[in-house]
Amino acid sequence: MHVKVLIVEDELVVRNGISNFIKDMGQPFVLIGTASNGEEALKIIQAHSPHIIITDIKMPKMDGLTLVKSVKKMYPEIIFAILSGYADFTYATKAMRYGVSDYLLKPINKEVFGTTLNRLMAEVVKGSIKYSHLLQNQPKWDMGLIRLESDLLDCVEMANQSGLNDKAQLFIGEIRKRSQNDTIKAIPYLTDFLVSLRKRVITNDEIRGFIEPIIEKTIESLVPETDFSKIVEKVHRLLDSSVYIVSQYKKTGSPDLTIRCKEIMDANYNKEISLQEVAEIIGVSAAHLSRVVKKELGKNFTEYIVDLRMEKAKNMLETTKFKVMDISKTVGYESPDYFSRIFKRQCGLTPQDYRSQFLIKGGQK
Template structure:
């Protein structure tokens, strides 16, 4: 049931529009009238309409200012501007405020019905889009990108099944579903390309799809082909993400590398990577990195030409006292004491 508000200072126009809209056949929940822009704005604040029909020239607040304020207040309200022939250029200025249609006086029944039909369609699209928020789409894309980059087919299929179930529950029209799937694909390729390792140029095209099943089939196939293509780019060598992480940590022990940085490097969500790393190594990321730093320090301490203060920097500790404290915690002795045990003065 749609709520409509008509704003016009001419009683005959108001009543005429009220009658034509009432006879349009559209399901109406309410149909209210206002004789100026200020009164219309007051009514909008009291009860939000779905559609607003407004004249251009009105006292107290004209139609242009009303459109501007409505756009700021609630841009989802669909606006139709009613204008005389001489106001045509003036009415066009309203387009920048999201006006969807304009009616030229004298108003015909056919024009009103066509305008309402357009508003109803836009309202339906708006409602369906509300079910697929940008944030939700980005979450799906992020998970899918991590699965593709780490060549985890099962994880990719899992997120695709989640996407399918949630979008099907929205009962989207085919045209909108195609838009969402193409947007998903575009964001995924964009995210993969930001890694600046391989060039991903293919894009999912669904303009010739005739059914929902065909859309899902092509969408899923395209993503699995993307993963398989990445395997080929890597010459078929499937890298274990934890081993890849270990190698990266080893190469950057002298730097303050974070879990998030390593996770991003190997293409995994930080939370998922943290759990996977702990399961595989039985250590947290920080525990593993610290242990490897101490083991590297012990090797360097066994070489007499290295000064202890230099070694702390070589294994990622800019603060020398912190290094000695950590070393003692892990080995039971200070770096100097460890050296003495090796017979190095």
């Protein structure tokens, strides 16, 4: 599924900036066009039927709120986010009354924008005709159920077949209990879960091509089913298939993510390299890579880089006579003072004290 986005903004610099954000995010987002006012936007909307519209409030000819009001009457399924440089609660509340889903303030932070766009995409998926009848009267999820779902999704994402059945039984068992074995009450929970599964595991086109049709088929098959045991069987079959597909992709589609990530971090630990950059090199999302690194290495990306730098620094303090300022630059810190603070926080001693202690002990740790 492609999520079509339209930008409506009269300031060229802002319009181009947001357009670049969307292009950088890549699939499933597709920028179908830009407009400088509401009148231009209406023509594009009629021609291309966007899923999401991000519009400024203050514009010539037709402002953002008028655009929202007009479009919502004709296309109530379109998701809106309002963009404005005016941090005015009145605008926000008025926009929400018109059916706007989110409110962004200029200047736009790329990370915040990405989070917002993903949240809007979730609304698109849940609001589509295919799913809307399944998600009516959607029950609330508390933290206990969210944790069970997260554990189960982790098993699929990591292709952990051994842990899958136990996690699935716990999760489905909790849904059965909450729905009192009533399939009508359980289906919204399960559909919501399958939408989450779709977003979590479909990280590239290859996996999408295999798993997405199975998820679609499973969601569609839930509606007429009244036998809870058959519903559970269908969900288990989907989960088993998903784990198998992910495991095969890990074996044949690309080397193990953790190994690839470690290789890149080990080779570039002394440079300014970000999780996003490493994820782009490997070809996965930054969020997915972050979860994998934390799960497999027991520490996040930044912690791993810092620990690696400290190990390299300790080795140089033990085996060379380099000055602290030279070691600092070698392991990636321009400021020796900052390096010394990090080193002491990590190792309990200043670099000078560490070297002195090592020499006193005769080179024995």
